[in-house]
Amino acid sequence: MQFTHVHSRSHAGLEAPSVTVEIHLTAGLPHFQIVGLGDSASRQVYGRVRSALLSSHFKWPDFRITVNLAPTDLPKGGTRFDLPIALGLLVASGQLPAQSLDDREFFGELGLDGCIHSFHGALAAAMEACRAHRVCGIAAQDAEKIASVTGGRILAAPDLLTLCAQLKAPTPPLIRTDFAFEAPERQYPDLAELKGQPLTHEVLKLAAAGGHHLLMSGPPGVGKTLAASILPGLLPELPPDTQRQVNLLRDLAGLGFINGPPLRQPHHSSTIAALMGGTAKAIPGEISMAHGGVLFLDELTEFPRPVLNQLRQPLESGEIWVSRAAHQHRYPAQFQLVAAMNPCPCGHAGSRESACRCTPDTIRRYRQGASGPLMDRIDLHVTLRRPPPECLLSGTDTPDYSATVRPDIATARERQLHRQGALNRDLRGENLIAVCSLSSQTQKWLIEAMKTLQLSARSTHRRLRVARTIADLEGSTSVSVEHLNTAVGLREAPTDTDAAQA
Numbered sequence: 001m002q003f004t005h006v007h008s009r010s011h012a013g014l015e016a017p018s019v020t021v022e023i024h025l026t027a028g029l030p031h032f033q034i035v036g037l038g039d040s041a042s043r044q045v046y047g048r049v050r051s052a053l054l055s056s057h058f059k060w061p062d063f064r065i066t067v068n069l070a071p072t073d074l075p076k077g078g079t080r081f082d083l084p085i086a087l088g089l090l091v092a093s094g095q096l097p098a099q100s101l102d103d104r105e106f107f108g109e110l111g112l113d114g115c116i117h118s119f120h121g122a123l124a125a126a127m128e129a130c131r132a133h134r135v136c137g138i139a140a141q142d143a144e145k146i147a148s149v150t151g152g153r154i155l156a157a158p159d160l161l162t163l164c165a166q167l168k169a170p171t172p173p174l175i176r177t178d179f180a181f182e183a184p185e186r187q188y189p190d191l192a193e194l195k196g197q198p199l200t201h202e203v204l205k206l207a208a209a210g211g212h213h214l215l216m217s218g219p220p221g222v223g224k225t226l227a228a229s230i231l232p233g234l235l236p237e238l239p240p241d242t243q244r245q246v247n248l249l250r251d252l253a254g255l256g257f258i259n260g261p262p263l264r265q266p267h268h269s270s271t272i273a274a275l276m277g278g279t280a281k282a283i284p285g286e287i288s289m290a291h292g293g294v295l296f297l298d299e300l301t302e303f304p305r306p307v308l309n310q311l312r313q314p315l316e317s318g319e320i321w322v323s324r325a326a327h328q329h330r331y332p333a334q335f336q337l338v339a340a341m342n343p344c345p346c347g348h349a350g351s352r353e354s355a356c357r358c359t360p361d362t363i364r365r366y367r368q369g370a371s372g373p374l375m376d377r378i379d380l381h382v383t384l385r386r387p388p389p390e391c392l393l394s395g396t397d398t399p400d401y402s403a404t405v406r407p408d409i410a411t412a413r414e415r416q417l418h419r420q421g422a423l424n425r426d427l428r429g430e431n432l433i434a435v436c437s438l439s440s441q442t443q444k445w446l447i448e449a450m451k452t453l454q455l456s457a458r459s460t461h462r463r464l465r466v467a468r469t470i471a472d473l474e475g476s477t478s479v480s481v482e483h484l485n486t487a488v489g490l491r492e493a494p495t496d497t498d499a500a501q502a
């Protein structure tokens with residue numbers, strides 16, 4: 001046979017569109033060309049596939065070889081087409097029976113010695129193949145993990161020679177999923193490790209229950225990083241679809257699977273591409289890697305303003321479009337933002353223990369880094385103080401454990417989803433006022449508080465959302481004066497947001 005085709009899959013965001021690898025052999029001077037890929041990409045594939053065939057004791061077909069990856073308008077970077085191209089060449093040159101490729105899909109990178117390597121994004125490709133009711137042939141190293149997640153039929157081999165032997169067999173040995181692959185549970189620090197800080201405990205519970213974004217301000221060593229890393233451990237289990245997306249994203253980035261909400265902590269020197277996604281390979285950025293979990297930005301004011309401004313759109317839409325060449329890839333990015341900052345460059349402004357060495361002007365400029373539109377999306381702004389030293393040594397109070405507060409948080413979230421189909425952090429305008437069901441007495445109290453504290457409309461709405469979550473944690477249908485009082489009483493981080501709007 002001089003012409004054959006093999007099914008494979010490309011990559012577009014979390015999807016893996018079908019690609020047909022067409023192989024045509026014609027007489028003439030031996031030559032290898034992949035239509036649509038440049039000469040250098042063609043030469044690289046040629047080098048790997050030819051070495052792999054020869055190392056596996058097959059013959060390299062001495063023909064003019066033309067390979068086409070159809071449809072031509074899909075992005076086709078990466079090395080995943082090595083395996084289908086090699087199998088197509090074997091069938092076209094009569095070294096493998098044609099029917100061995102029927103109803104099967106193949107993807108994998110070939111080593112020069114003929115071994116099959118896994119590649120980033122194999123999970124997405126295997127899931128789509130299973131949906132199309134095709135057996136998929138992949139590298140042996142990932143087979144069990146992928147088989148258990150997709151629930152499909154997998155043909156796995158460590159190298160090309162073994163795979164061809166399996167394909168020739170009347171009944172190839174398929175890996176089936178009689179077991180569920182258990183990704184390791186993510187271990188986060190326990191709430192009880194944060195000692196002598198009842199305010200931080202309260203704020204973390206509120207953030208977890210209402211999904212509120214959180215900004216913590218406080219001197220170095222007050223436990224901001226610890227608090228941020230406790231939060232994902234307070235969140236309820238992820239819905240199965242979200243958990244699958246989390247692992248699809250991790251597979252694309254070449255990371256292991258996890259069970260539970262992720263925590264990502266990009267450094268303030270991260271580029272926009274690293275944070276948002278869209279490097280040369282259009283891989284997901286940190287905001288997508290934090291999907292379903294927490295994105296922690298430590299030293300918020302050190303992040304360049306353009307980087308922070310980019311966060312606003314995904315915070316609203318819960319997704320991000322990443323461009324690569326002429327193609328757009330969509331990645332989910334529903335994350336909870338936790339940011340931390342010092343109150344001033346030296347870290348001691350407002351402190352009772354140490355004197356601040358900064359001038360008012362440097363403090364103002366420093367805090368400007370944490371103002372602007374991004375701050376409007378953050379409901380909880382709090383200032384943390386160092387706990388008294390004796391709290392660190394003795395257990396002065398009965399500690400809250402993550403495991404004991406998690407059920408209340410899960411119940412409060414269920415209440416919100418049942419009532420308004422969204423978390424309290426997503427409440428806006430009239431919906432927000434409606435679900436708070438304020439009595440006339442509470443309304444009067446709120447208007448007085450707005451006048452006395454000179455609260456802008458935006459910061460009043462922020463406090464209403466938090467008050468709604470306090471009421472949900474208590475199981476109350478309406479927001480009372482006490483709930484509002486607690487929400488208003490949370491110490492504000494000094495970000496100049498209200499001043500900037502005034």
Ligand SMILES: [Zn+2]
Pocket residue numbers: 344345346347348349356357358
């Ligand atoms: Zn200072």
